[in-house]
Amino acid sequence: MMSLTESPRLRLGVLGIVAFSLFAVMFARLWYLQVLAAPTYKVQAEGNRIRLVAEPAPRGRILDRNGKVLVDNRVSEIVAVNRAELNHPRQVLERLALLLGKPESELASRLDDPRFSPYKPIPVAEDVPKAAVIHIREQQSDFPGVVAGQVAERSYPNGTLAAHLLGYVGEVNDQELAQHRAQGYRLGDNIGKSGIEQIYEDELRGRPGIDKLEVDSKGRVLRTLGHQDPVQGDDVQLTIDLDLQKLAEDSLAQGLDAAHKAWDKNMLKHFVAPAGAVVVLDPRDGSVVALASNPTYDPAAFVNGIKPALFRALQDPNGHYPLTDRAIQGQYAPGSTFKLFTAIAALERGLITPATTIVDNGSLRVGNRIFKNAGGRAYGPVNLAHALTVSSDVYFYSLGNAFWAQRSRFGDGIQATAHELGLGERTGIALPYEAIGRVPDPTIRKRLHDQNPKAFPNGKWFSGDNVNLAIGQGELVVTPLQLANAYATFANGGTVYSPRVAQRVLRDGKPVREISPVVAHRVSLPPAVRDPILQGLVGAVAGDKGTAHGAFIGFPYDRFPVAGKTGTAQVLNKQDTALFVAFAPADSPQYVVTVVIEEAGFGAQSAAPVARRILDGIAGLAPAQVNQSSGVD
Structure with missing residues (x-):
């Protein structure tokens, strides 16, 4: 049994052991912090007092095929405010707002904007007049913490020219930031939003500069520890020809204006002609030489952020959506321009021979329906x-009906040829938001009906649908680029290219990457198929009875022969769409020109004159004013 005198000794012993253990733990922790963990905490301490601040790099330029500048950078005078040095902020902002002609609240909101680094002066105004910059510098005591400087901003020396193709830049949004954070993007950075600016963002962006700053515990900059200059982005040289692009856009605008003045005898009003597109390709390698869409917009409006009212106007249906690139996003029934596809399908599969003759009395009965030529004309x-020269609908109605009647032998022959020539799928052009189009067949008809029975009330396919398809009507839709690329394939003898908009990437004027033509696939177009069709397309332009003859009167066919096809597509509750596709020289094609104008009537009257003016310029002639022409189809 333990005595009373031993109990205090035991307690003191236990207390000593506990105290020794606590001191041992404390000393071990101190040893760990001072010896083992010292390097780690040193790095963290350094991080607490060092800040890295990015300086945007000037973007690379965008050039045309001849080196002419399409997109550049310009110097903009800016005024910025250093919050750390801003004494009496209310009085300074009042004076600054008065000088710059801006609301004081706008300047204050810029200073509170979290996108800007707290360690650098915050820009509160861009494109500041030189007089205001000089005033701030001369009266610096009235503007403590206010500095004037210069930055590089995107510049479009040709205004709205090729706006849809070139695209625009804007501030990176949350989704883009999440996708590109690994590439060093930060809030407030600019990024390509559309067109070439978006697709070639990596090449154009450049490498941001870096300032390494030492700050105190309150975040005030003490000194600059290092600086790395920004490196300008690479230049991107396109396949576009600036002069031909301007010719295409001017010709399209004139064509729209001429259509506005023309009278629609069916609807008893002037043509609306709200929009249109032009595509010019080089069929030898798929290069895009011009790509025009109207209405258009000014990409410079997006520099430093587009004004909300202007952006709303660009989205207004009454303005016909100027941001839409109709050359690659517009989807139209091709009308009689599709007869090329039906002709190839019929010859390839042996449905007809070049000599097969049909008596065109102006109409064709299929079941209980009567299908007529445009205007009810009969061609005998x-x-x-x-049939291609005069655009006989009856001839191609007959082919569509025959394909359906012999579908057990030929299958969906017209649709198969359309797919071979690139319809119903994206062309692969290096531009964003390209539409896919649609080549209807019995399966697609059923799917459309199942998805939207109100818009597509009948889920079955009938002979009349095949008849309509043969002349480019019904649910068939194509983009102007798809149509141009298909004709380019016919023109070059069967090579389907993915249209190419860029040739190379340049650094300091020297190529660092070549962008070669891409062959998607090839189709068989033997002389027995190609020659009779070519004869018909040449006749459509040069022949006295050709549907485009009126638009090309006086053209020098002897030295620059042209082949082409007019088209007119009916649209529910709208005026007809006018189309025309041509390639030249017909015997050795170097250019394919496609024109599509919404609600403008016959392609021969509205679209062909636009193409004629473009081909005049290509042939070295002085382009004349676009006027409505004669011709049906």
Whole structure:
């Protein structure tokens, strides 16, 4: 049994052991912090007092095929405010707002904007007049913490020219930031939003500069520890020809204006002609030489952020959506320009020969429906070439009906040819938001009906649908680029290219990457198929009975022969869409020109004159004013 005198000794012993253990733990922790963990905490301490601040790099330029500048950078005078040095902020902002002609609240909101680094002066105004900059510098005591400087901003020396193709830049949004954070993007950075600016963002952006700053515990900058200059982005040289692009845009605008003045005899009003597109390709390698869309917009409006009222106007249906690039996003029934596809399908599969003749009496009965030529015209006996020249609907109605009647032998022959020539799928052009189009068939008809029975009330496919398809009507829709690329394939003898908009990437004027033509696939177009069709397309332009003859009167066919096809597509509750596709020289094609104008009537009257003016310029002639022409289809 333990005595009473031993109990205090035991307690003191236990207390000593506990105290020794606590001191041992404390000394071990101190040893860990001072010896083992010292390097780690040193790095953290350094991080607490060092800040890295990015300086945007000037973007690379965008050039045309001949080196002419399409997009550049310009110097903008800015006024910025250093919050750490801003004494009496209310009085300074009042004076600054008065000088700059801006609301004081706008300046204050800029200073509170979290996108800007707290360690650098915050820009509160861009494109400041030189007089205001000089005043701030001369009266610096009235503007403590206010500095004037210069920054590089995107510049578009040709105004709205090629706006849809070139695209625009804007401030990175949350989604883009999440996608590109690994590339060093930060809030407030600019990024390509559309067109070439978006697709070639990595090449154009450049490498941001870095300032390494030492700050105190309150975040005030003490000194600059290092600086790395920004490196300007690479230049991107396009396949576009600036002069031909201007010719295409001017010609399209004139064509729209001419259509506005023309009278629609069916609807008893002037044509609306709200919009249109032009595509010019080089069929030898798929290069895009011009790409025009109207209405258009000014990409410079997006520099430093577009004004909300202007952006709303660009979205207003009454303005016909100027941001939409109709050359690659517009989807239209191709009308009689699709007869090229039906002709190839019929010859390839042996449904007809070039000599097959059909008597065109102006209409064709299929079941209980009567299908008529435009205007009810009758062309008499026509073979394939002549049917293309005069655009005999009856001839191609007959082919569509025959394909359906013999579908067990030929399948969906017209649709198969359309797919071979690139319809119903994206062309692969290096531009964002390209539409896919649609080549309807019995399966697609059923799917459309199942998805939207109100818009597509009938889920079955009938002979009349095949008849309509043969002349480019019904649910068939194509983009102007798809149509141009298909004709380019025919023109070059069967090579389907992915249209190319850029040739190379340049650094300091020297190529660092070549962008070669891309062959998607090839289709068979033997002379027995190609020659009679070519004969018909040449006749459509140069022949006295050709549908485009009126638009090309006086053109120098002898030295610059042209082949082409007019088209007019009916649209529910709207005026007809006018189309025309041409390639030249017909015997050795170097250019394909496609024109599509919404609600403008016959392609021969509205679209062909636009193409004529463009081809005049290509042939070295002085382009004349676009006027409405004669012709049906």
